[in-house]
Amino acid sequence: MSEKYAMNLMLLLIATILCTSLSQVLQKRLSLTLLARKSNAVNGVSDSTEIDNGSSSDQGETDSNRPNDAQISSFGLLFLLIHGVFWLVVGLVLWFFVLAEMEVSRAYPLLSLNVVVVLLLSVVLFDDKVNVQQVVGILSILSGVFLLSAGITP
Amino acid sequence: MNRYSAALVSALFLGVFSQLVLKQVSVEILPELRLLPEWIQAGIGFSEIVSSFRSLHLWYGLLLLALSAYALSVFAWLVALQRFSLSQAYPFLSLGYVLVYVFAVLMPGLNETVSWSKSLGIFLVLTGVALCMRKSTVAKEENAKSNALSSTAVYESGRV
Numbered sequence: 001m002s003e004k005y006a007m008n009l010m011l012l013l014i015a016t017i018l019c020t021s022l023s024q025v026l027q028k029r030l031s032l033t034l035l036a037r038k039s040n041a042v043n044g045v046s047d048s049t050e051i052d053n054g055s056s057s058d059q060g061e062t063d064s065n066r067p068n069d070a071q072i073s074s075f076g077l078l079f080l081l082i083h084g085v086f087w088l089v090v091g092l093v094l095w096f097f098v099l100a101e102m103e104v105s106r107a108y109p110l111l112s113l114n115v116v117v118v119l120l121l122s123v124v125l126f127d128d129k130v131n132v133q134q135v136v137g138i139l140s141i142l143s144g145v146f147l148l149s150a151g152i153t154p
Numbered sequence: 155m156n157r158y159s160a161a162l163v164s165a166l167f168l169g170v171f172s173q174l175v176l177k178q179v180s181v182e183i184l185p186e187l188r189l190l191p192e193w194i195q196a197g198i199g200f201s202e203i204v205s206s207f208r209s210l211h212l213w214y215g216l217l218l219l220a221l222s223a224y225a226l227s228v229f230a231w232l233v234a235l236q237r238f239s240l241s242q243a244y245p246f247l248s249l250g251y252v253l254v255y256v257f258a259v260l261m262p263g264l265n266e267t268v269s270w271s272k273s274l275g276i277f278l279v280l281t282g283v284a285l286c287m288r289k290s291t292v293a294k295e296e297n298a299k300s301n302a303l304s305s306t307a308v309y310e311s312g313r314v
Contacts, residue, residue, distance in 0.1 A: 099173075100180035103266045105255040108173055109279045112248060115286050137285025144278030147271050 006152040013098050013110055019091035021117040025125060026084040032126075033072045033080070106148050112141055158237030161230045162246060168227035170253045175220035178263055182213045245284040251276050 072080075098107055116138050122128040155163075234243055255276060258266040 096176065096180050097184070099177045100184040103258065104173055104177035104264065105258040105266050105276075106272060108254045109251040109276050112251075112279050112283050115244075115283055119286060133288060134286050137282040137287075139282070140278050140285060141282030144275045144280075144282060147275035147278065151269065151271055 002153065006149065009098065009101055009152055010149055012094060013102075013107065014113070016091050016094040016098055017111065017114050017117055019087045019094060021114055021121060023084050023087040023091065024114075024118055025121050026080050026087070028122075028126065030077065030080040030084060033077060102152060106151065110145055110148055113145055116141055156237075158234055162234035162238060162243060165227045165230035165234055166247055166250050166253070168223045168230060169247070170250045170257065172220045172223035172227060173250075173254055174257055174261065175216055175223065177258070178261075179213050179217045179220060181263070183217070241287045244287045245280070248280055248283045251279060 119128075119130060119134065119138065123130055231243075231247070238246075255272070258264050259268055
């Protein structure tokens with residue numbers, strides 16, 4: 001009974017964190033796109049080749065294996081903006097329900113799982129590198145999260 | 155203290171404040187929301203539900219207060235990031251975990267307790283965040299400039 005309660009609560013918290021992480025990754029993509037557009041405009045490169053949402057990377061950009069950041073249409077930008085905000089709000093609502101059930105002094109530090117998720121996502125999506133220091137940091141966060149979640153009681 | 159330090163400190167305290175108020179509100183409002191299906195089943199009239207919600211209007215005001223404090227803290231965070239790098243600012247912000255812990259114990263309505271496992275867990279999380287955010291010296295020189303631009307948006311909402 002108690003374990004199931006704690007598990008459900010942790011699942012809810014993980015859903016919250018996934019929502020906010022998703023929102024952050026979308027915001028990162030948005031900022032990259034805006035930066036690329038800005039530099040293109042400065043360099044005088046025409047961005048007439050607008051692709052629907054930039055998911056088709058097989059257009060000849062072999063220098064990097066991801067879509068050219070500037071080649072996202074205005075529709076794609078709007079899509080990124082709306083989803084970035086939407087998942088943030090969903091995360092906030094879920095967070096409200098987590099708070100109602102869990103001690104805030106326990107739940108708030110658990111949010112730093114977010115750091116781990118974003119770090120791993122940025123490795124996959126943005127080709128970031130993780131060093132040894134960060135791996136130790138991730139392990140430290142995870143053990144802290146384990147200690148905090150072990151004490152969840154109804 | 156310049157205005158960027160002030161922004162960082164106020165981001166910390168506004169964040170802590172919004173979490174504590176949000177917790178207080180969730181404790182008060184959620185039991186009422188759970189009663190909603192029972193009211194409908196029992197056939198209680200619309201006016202009674204409305205009056206019941208009206209008695210809660212104080213809590214909705216506090217909810218608004220918490221959300222606006224949260225929005226302000228995000229804004230202050232963005233201002234602070236113009237001056238501080240993420241590796242300095244984010245560990246500082248996670249001091250909020252300790253502050254929330256202390257205030258939640260002190261606040262009379264919340265009934266939260268002090269325990270060794272909780273303290274140790276928070277300490278480990280703080281250490282981990284500081285380690286994750288600290289740039290290695292190579293990476294620091296490599297993308298000192300690009301980090302300042304791109305990481306801002308990634309972590310601008312790094313806290314719920």
